[in-house]
Amino acid sequence: MYAIDLSGQSALVTGASRGIGAVIARRLAEAGAAVAINYRSSGAEAEAVVDGIRNAGGQAIPVPGDVSDEHAAEAVVKGTVEQLGRLDILVNNAGVNRDRLLMRMTTEDWDQVLTVNLRGTFLPTRHAVPLMVRQRYGRIVNISSVVGLSGNPGQANYAASKAGQIGLAKAVAREVASRNITVNSVAPGFIEFSDSGGMTADLTDDQRGQILSRIPAGRFGSADDVASAVLYLVSSGASYMTGQTLTVDGGLIA
Template identity: 45%
Template sequence: MKLKEKNVLITGAAQGIGKSIAFAMAKQGANITIADTNLEKAGITAQEIQALGVKGLAIKLDVSNPDDVASAFGTFMNEFGRLDILVNNAGITRDALLLRMKSVDWDAVLNINLKGTFLCSKEAVRLMSKKHYGKIISISSVVAFTGNPGQASYSASKAGIVGLTKTIAKEYAGRGIRANAVAPGFIQTAMTDAISEKVRDQMKSSIPLGTFGTTEDVANAVVFLGSEESDYITGQVLHINGGMYM
């Protein structure tokens, strides 16, 4: 198993891509903490994780709240005693064209997506530095590199994650900490399922491989970056987009 007995905290992992990441890492032997605003769904996911023969813990967490973050990491450490891998997955969208975008919506997206990644990474670095080992994996997006109409806030937040990741990698490589990002393209989710077939076909036409990715595609990339196979990789972005951005 690639992640046997590694202790992992994943934000926003009660459902969607985060849940797929949690299961993929658990199947490789990792103990998983599901940190999410929805404690009920997080608890269900944690129970499902436990059925795989590893430890599963659910924590209620608003990643944009510094006190919440400190408390969540404290709870995690009381349970596991050591943080090996942090996956910054929590994220939201509040889409609108620039001239129609409200400041409150801009702030909400940046607070969760970018500030949340900053706050959780800061706690992780503090804990990992003591052991001179750790991996921080943050979920960015293809739109960090391409931009996307109607997604100024989301694109900016995901681009910020790339810059933050590279800076963490440079600042803390000497303490054995690796920081990398994963940038998914169009991934098959409940959100894409709700889009009309015509629009889905238009989206697929921009992808050389001609299809959407799966949440498992993203999860497999995270497993790789969390494993010893990626120990000589830091400050990088792994693109999972079927070739739509090269």
């Protein structure tokens, strides 16, 4: 079996206090990376993730900051490097949704989702890339969504932001590939997790059944499914993959 060893590497996961981000952070730590747990307001939850990693023998630190804010994003990246010594892996996971049909969507709904999801990916990436260029190594993964590839009614803002993350990854990948830096995206489908609900949290039994009937794998995904894709993309085994999007959706949009 191909074992992924990230010993000696440092990672920053944005929006990692819960949900998919927390699971990604734990998996990176299990593989040997020192992990910075970024959060905006969920300090207690972030500390719990840090404590869990430390109690399991890993290395983790909390790094507060709103990565959609210019100065805060810079501080988050700098804080990571100051405390962990370097930055090898950046996982842009922070995100929100404000779902409603376009005719009812407010400008505030649009701006908030695009700001957090897309600007909040651009800013950490912009501040991380010069560090990675200097060390001639880096792995960047954007947590997008299948919605960014297929669209979905009631999610025009979310779909636009997630499609933007994929386009951003493709463009930056071309800019930095010669410096041994890869930039890829993971596009999850319907994911279930216990601590913060996920896309399936508010579904009725009928809705769950309808969606499951469209998924060839016959089940919803887990945060571990997403984390496994991330772990692969930041590993040495994916060194020749860049500008790509891995869909983790059980075949939903195959």
